[in-house]
Amino acid sequence: MSESEPDIIYIRKSDKASFxxxxxxxxxxxxxxxxxxxxxxxxxxxxxxxKIEIGVGERDTGGFFRNEYLSPRERVLIKAxxxxxxxxLEILSKKKEIxxxxxxxxxxxxxxxxxEVLGSEITDLSRKMxxxxxxxxxxxxxxxxxxxx
Amino acid sequence: xWIEEIRLTNYRQYQEEKIKLSDPNAKKNICVIxxxxxxxxxNIMNAITWCLxxxxxxxxxxxxxxxxxxxxxxxxxxxxxxxxxVEVELALNDVGSDKxxxxxxxxxxxxxxxxxxxxxGIEKDGSDLSMMRLIRKNWIDCPQPQFVIDKMIPDTIQEYxxxxxxxxxxxxxxxxxxxxxxxxxxxxxxxxxxxxxxxxDKVSDxxxxxxxxxxxxxxxxxxxxxxxxxxxxxxxxxxxxxxxxMAEAARKETEYSEKLQNCKxxxxxxxxxxxxxxxxxxxxxxxxxxEAEDKEFQYLIKVGPAILIEDAIDQYLKLIDIAxxxxxxxxxxxxxxxxxxLKNKMCICGTTLNEGSNERKAxxxxxxKMTAVSDLEREILVDCGTLGQIEDERNDIESTIKxxxxxxxxxxxxxxxxxxxxxxxxxxVASCNKDEIKRWEAALQEYKQLKTNLLSEVSxxxxxxxxxxxxxxxxVKDLQAELAKEKKASExxxxxxxxxxxxxxxxxxxxxxxxxxxxxxxxxxxxQFLDIIWKKNTYSRVLIDDNYNIFVKDIAGDDALGSLSAxxxxxxxxxxxxxxxxVSGFNIPIVIDAPLGKISRIPKIQxxxxxxxxxxxxxxxLLLTEEExxxxxxxxxxxxxxxxxxxRFKEYPDGAESKVMLI
Numbered sequence: 001m002s003e004s005e006p007d008i009i010y011i012r013k014s015d016k017a018s019f020x021x022x023x024x025x026x027x028x029x030x031x032x033x034x035x036x037x038x039x040x041x042x043x044x045x046x047x048x049x050x051k052i053e054i055g056v057g058e059r060d061t062g063g064f065f066r067n068e069y070l071s072p073r074e075r076v077l078i079k080a081x082x083x084x085x086x087x088x089l090e091i092l093s094k095k096k097e098i099x100x101x102x103x104x105x106x107x108x109x110x111x112x113x114x115x116e117v118l119g120s121e122i123t124d125l126s127r128k129m130x131x132x133x134x135x136x137x138x139x140x141x142x143x144x145x146x147x148x149x
Numbered sequence: 150x151w152i153e154e155i156r157l158t159n160y161r162q163y164q165e166e167k168i169k170l171s172d173p174n175a176k177k178n179i180c181v182i183x184x185x186x187x188x189x190x191x192n193i194m195n196a197i198t199w200c201l202x203x204x205x206x207x208x209x210x211x212x213x214x215x216x217x218x219x220x221x222x223x224x225x226x227x228x229x230x231x232x233x234x235v236e237v238e239l240a241l242n243d244v245g246s247d248k249x250x251x252x253x254x255x256x257x258x259x260x261x262x263x264x265x266x267x268x269x270g271i272e273k274d275g276s277d278l279s280m281m282r283l284i285r286k287n288w289i290d291c292p293q294p295q296f297v298i299d300k301m302i303p304d305t306i307q308e309y310x311x312x313x314x315x316x317x318x319x320x321x322x323x324x325x326x327x328x329x330x331x332x333x334x335x336x337x338x339x340x341x342x343x344x345x346x347x348x349x350d351k352v353s354d355x356x357x358x359x360x361x362x363x364x365x366x367x368x369x370x371x372x373x374x375x376x377x378x379x380x381x382x383x384x385x386x387x388x389x390x391x392x393x394x395m396a397e398a399a400r401k402e403t404e405y406s407e408k409l410q411n412c413k414x415x416x417x418x419x420x421x422x423x424x425x426x427x428x429x430x431x432x433x434x435x436x437x438x439x440e441a442e443d444k445e446f447q448y449l450i451k452v453g454p455a456i457l458i459e460d461a462i463d464q465y466l467k468l469i470d471i472a473x474x475x476x477x478x479x480x481x482x483x484x485x486x487x488x489x490x491l492k493n494k495m496c497i498c499g500t501t502l503n504e505g506s507n508e509r510k511a512x513x514x515x516x517x518k519m520t521a522v523s524d525l526e527r528e529i530l531v532d533c534g535t536l537g538q539i540e541d542e543r544n545d546i547e548s549t550i551k552x553x554x555x556x557x558x559x560x561x562x563x564x565x566x567x568x569x570x571x572x573x574x575x576x577x578v579a580s581c582n583k584d585e586i587k588r589w590e591a592a593l594q595e596y597k598q599l600k601t602n603l604l605s606e607v608s609x610x611x612x613x614x615x616x617x618x619x620x621x622x623x624x625v626k627d628l629q630a631e632l633a634k635e636k637k638a639s640e641x642x643x644x645x646x647x648x649x650x651x652x653x654x655x656x657x658x659x660x661x662x663x664x665x666x667x668x669x670x671x672x673x674x675x676x677q678f679l680d681i682i683w684k685k686n687t688y689s690r691v692l693i694d695d696n697y698n699i700f701v702k703d704i705a706g707d708d709a710l711g712s713l714s715a716x717x718x719x720x721x722x723x724x725x726x727x728x729x730x731x732v733s734g735f736n737i738p739i740v741i742d743a744p745l746g747k748i749s750r751i752p753k754i755q756x757x758x759x760x761x762x763x764x765x766x767x768x769x770x771l772l773l774t775e776e777e778x779x780x781x782x783x784x785x786x787x788x789x790x791x792x793x794x795x796x797r798f799k800e801y802p803d804g805a806e807s808k809v810m811l812i
Contacts, residue, residue, distance in 0.1 A: 028446055029450075032447070032450065036450050036451075039450075039454040040450055040453060040454055042454065043453065043454035043455075043457035043458050044457065046457065046458050046461060047457040047458065072531075072535055073535055073538075073539065074454075076532050076535045076536060076539070077454055077455060077458060077461075077462075077539075079465070079532060080458060080461040080462045080464070080465040080536070081458055081461045083461065083464060083465045083468060084458070084460065084461035084464040084465065085461075087464075088468065089465075089468050089469070089472060089520075089521075089522050089525065089529065090520060090521050090522065092521070092522075092525050092528065092529070093521035093524065093525060123442055123557075125446070126442060126445050126446050126449060129446075129449045129453060130445075130449065130550050130554065133449065133452065133453060133456045133546060133550070134546070134547060134550065136456045136457070136459065137456060137543060137546050137547060140456075140459055140543070
C-alpha cells in the first residue's frame, strides 16, 4: 500500500524571506495563493534543472501551506515532476518522497523567480511570461510535429 | 455754430485750461486732442455737456457719477474757509458775427474738517448758469439761459453731435430699429405735436366729464373710456420700459458674445464638463486595466507551471503507456491483494499458504515480480485524465493569451487617447482666464434668457394694448351714439367730434413728418455712405424701412449689414449721424470720442481719410488715444487739422493734473 500524503508542504528556512517577499504588496503575486507561488517556483526550478536537497534541519518548520489546498491539477503537476525526476512510476507510492522532490525544485527555482518578478512591473512580467510560454508552446509543437497551419 | 474756445477752471483733472478749437469756416475744420487712457479726453466732452445741460453724459466709469467735479489738487491745496470755484465756459460762434458765452459754475467751500461743501446755486443741480450773447455788437445777458440753450442745442438730440466713437460700431447691432426710430423722432422734433395730441385727447375727455345733466349711461361710458385710456397709457409705458430693458439685454448679449468670440477658447463650461467626463472614463478604464492585467497574470500562473514542466508531463504519460503495454496496467492483481493472501496464509482457491510450503514460495516469487504500480491503477487513471485536460489547454494558450493581450491593448489605447484629449483641453484652457470666461458664458446665457422672457412679456403687453385700444374705440362709438340720443348733448357731440378730428389730423401730420424725415435720412445716409466707402463695387444702397430696420444691400441685393467690418460700420454710423445732422437743420459742432479705437490699421487709415469728407464745413473735434493717432492717421488728418493738442499728465507730491498742450 502506498503511504499517505504529507499534511503540510514545506519550504527551506533560508528561502522563507524570498517567498514572503514575493507575496508582498508590490509583487505581482500579492493576493495570489501560496501554492500558486510554490508551483511557479517549482516549475522554474525544474525548467532550469535546479533541485536543492533540503536537509533535516533546513526546513521552515512552520510549513508553507496545507496539502489539502492543492487542486487535483496542481497535485498532478507535482507528481509529474516527481516521476520525471525518479524516472519511474514507482515513486507514486512514496507520497512523502514526491513532495520532497517538489520542495527541492521549489528551493532551486525561487531565487530565479524572485529576480525575475521583483525586477519588473506586473505588466512587464506578464509580457515576459507570455513570450516565454508562447515560445515554449511553439517549441513543443515543432518537437512533436504540430504546425501552426 | 461752433465752439471757439473751451475754458476750464478746477473742473475734474483740469485746473486752468483754455482750449481753442478749429474754425470750420477755414478749410481746416478738424481739431485733434490726443491723450492716453485716463488722461482726460472724455472729460473734455463731459465739460461741454455739463456746461450746456448740467450733466456729464459720457462718464466712462459709472462709479464716478456721484464723484464731485472739483479738481482734487485744488481742493487739497485750499485752506479751510477757501472757496473752490468750478467753472466751464464755452465761447460759441454763431451765424454771422453773433457770439454767445455760456458759463456754468459750481462753488465749494473747504470746511475746517477738510471736507468740501457745495454752496447751492440757482439751477437744479446746485450750479449757476449764465449766458451772454453778442447781438449786433452788444453783449446781452440772457434771462433764461437754459431755455435758450435748449433751443440752440436741444438736450434730446445732443447724442448725435457729442458721441462716444467706441459705441458707434454697436449702434447698428443693438436692436437697430429702436435706435433708428428714436433718432428719427427726436430729429423730427415731433414732441410738440405729440403734446398737442395728448392735450386734445384730454380736452375731448373733459368735454363730457365737465358737462352736467347728462344721462348716467353717458357718464358711465365716459368714465369707462377714461379708465381704459389710463390703463392703455400704463401698458404703453410699461411696454416702453420692457423694450428698453430688452434693448439693454440685447446689448449685453452682444457684448458678452463678442468677448467670447474674441477668446481663443469658447464654451469653456463644455470643455470643463468634457474634461471631467474624460477623467471619470480614465479612472474606470484604469480599474478595468488592472482587472484585465490581473486576469491575464492569473491565467499565466495557472498554465505557466504546466508549460515549464512539459517534459515531465510527457515523461509521466510515456511511463504510463509503457506500463500499459507491458501489462502492468491494468494489473491482473494488485500487489497489496496478493500480500494480503500471504498474510492470511490462504489463497483464493482455498489452498493454504503455510510458511515454507511450495505454494507459498510460488506466490512469494510472483509478488516479488510485482511493482507498486499495480496498487496505483486508479490514481494513475485519474491522473491520465487530468494530464489530458492539461494537454488540451496547451492548444488554447496562444489564442487565450492573444485575446487577453488585445483587451489590455485596447484599454491602454483608450486611456492614451483620452489622456491626450485632456492634455489638449488643458493647453487650450491654460491660454485663457478660465474663471472669467465662465462668468461671461453665464452672463451670456442670463441675458439671452432675460431677452426671451422680456420678448414674451412685450408680446403679451402688445396684445393687451391692441385689445384695449379696440375696446376704447368701441366705447367711444358707443358714447357718440348715446350722445346723439340726447338733444342737449348735440353741441357736446359736435365739440367732441371736432376734437377727435383734430387728433386724427395731428397724428397724420406727425406720422407724415416722421416718415418724411425717415426717407430723407435714408437717402442722405445711403448717398453719403456709398460716396465715401472704399469698396466701390460691393454695396448698392442703404435702406431704412418702415419699421426703422436698417439694411445695407450689396450688389446682389442681399443684406450685408452683419458682415460689415468695424471700419465700414463706423463709416455707416458716421454717415447716418451726418444725415441726422443735415436733416435736423441744427448746425452744431461735432465732438467724437475715440472713433478709431476698435479698428485695425488699414481701415483706420481709410476712416481717417474719409472723416473730413463726412462733415465738411462743420467743426469736428476728435478725442483720440495715441494708439488711434498713428503717424499714418495723422498724415491723413493733417491737411484738415486746424489745431492739434496733447493732454499731458503732470504729477505733484500732493496729486496730479492734466495739461492740454498745443502741438
